[in-house]
Amino acid sequence: MLQKYKLIISIVSVIGLLAFSGCAKKDVVGSNNEGNHTTAASGQHTGTHEVNGLNDGNGHAIANTIDSTVDGSMDATDNSAAASIVILPSAPAIYFAFDSYVIDGASATTLQAYAAWLKADGNRTMNIEGHCDQRGSREYNLALGQQRAEAVKSFLMAEGVASNSISTISYGEEKPACVGTGEACWAQNRRAALSAH
């Protein structure tokens, strides 16, 4: 129990360092009218965003433990002191609005944590699966899922992750996380699933 407590404290310390190092650099990625890449709204990140991307090393989320300790945004990418102990974020996916591949502020925070983890070891890789909800055509959704995966890849590359450590694939609407209808279910399916190794 004591060991676990120490682990949590050390994680909190790392997060604290990350959090005070500055605001999120970028909310790049995505396109809208005429296909121009645009910048999504960049909001103040709360501690919840960071902790959602962490676990206690035993696969258990520790969001409640450190929620109150983090105030402000984090930039995990340029904290070299923390690099050797960057922890793999636990958020398995980021989510999108209907027919959109714009990365929102909360997702950007998650991806920054992934970028830090990937950059900490050059042998680490990530596969990004783009998915869609069941509405609309399967062929278009296949392309939309790919754009979601590419948006994540572009974000990570902008954070300094090497292109060759990232692979992308789209399954469109073929592999839903939630089988059913209604926005609660569809929202879970409009995602980029993140698999880091």
Place this chain on the structure above:
Amino acid sequence: MIKKTLPFTLLLSLLITITAGNAVEFDIYQSGHKPLRMAWNLDTNSTQTGAQEKIINHTFKDDLESSESFTLLDPMSFIGRLGQGNTIDYADWRIIGTDIIVQCHIDQLATPPIANIIIHDPFQQKELIRYTLTQLPIDPRRLAHAIANSVYEKIIGIPGHFSSHILFVQQQHNRANLIFMDQDGHNQQIAASNFELILSPDWSSDGRHVAINSYIAGQSRLEQLDLSTGRMSKFAGYKGLNSTPEYSPDGRYIAAALSHTGNVEIHIFDTQTNQWRQFTHQPGIDTSPTWSPDGKSIAFVSNRSGNPHIYIQEINSNTAKRITRATNYNTSPAWSPRGDRIAIITKKGWEYALATIKTDGSDIRYLVTGTGIESPSWSPNGQMLLYSQEINGLKRVYRIPNWGGNPHPITAAHIDASDPAWSKN
């Protein structure tokens, strides 16, 4: 060729507006089409008459009735003998509302078989045409299809599609199989099996090859399947998306949507040189290419204006013209082999719909509305459409005439069937 000037050619648009409580208002295209009532008589000189004659009769009847351009009268209601030696009293046949009489005599002792066919119009009170078909297949089903093609063309003026084939994807236990069958559902065979996913199959114009988007071990790829040998050859396995292959009408090129540039763009593969060239160069999604029948243009989906719309771009041009305006969701274009219309999946109120539009985007005709409507595919003569619809988690393939009407399921209710592809001839 004779062309029957009956209600079939008088397609009228009737907008039926149904409003029930707060239900969404919708209008479905209806035509003034009515099937022609045909009296059909078959004589053969086969030595093994019974079984073969029965197969030919049933197949011919099913073919013509599936086109929804004909209804075959029950022989029990015939009011006179229709053997080729008999005299036909046109007045009697008019009384029971017979639009067309077809007498067919098949010489099955000839090798290959020969058919003599006479077509009458009781209302014009005359024989319209008599002709002989030679080099017919020996197999009774294929023989019946050939006769049905001919009779359909003589009366309607458009070749019949009854010798064509259909592919669809069956998903079973999380594996995908590509299923081949005749257009009437007979002769089902597995053309390819045990893929993680198979999407968007498309026939080459000669019917020998099929291009598919397959997924194997978490990788998407484009492959050509040689239907005669079963040999599969990969022609795209780039990083990211390799999707929506579509043969050019001459079979030389395959357009497809790839994402290796970091963006989903349409590229064109030359099967003779094995070279790709990029066709679209716009940020955003460009996908689902479909060739015009003359091979000079490609219609495709692009979200370059913010929402998915249908665009047309000439093969040697860099400029695309948007043709859809009405709603903010238009996908899955399929260019009719007759060239005049494009089938699309669009939105109609809160629902999705299978519709057709002219190539300038005008004159939209909604054929079916609902959820989970996908993958329109034209019959080789442009008279019918296939599509799939998902109901309660299970997809099923349906057929509908291009002038609207009732959808007819062509796959079994208990299997998951999608991505129909009608052969090009």
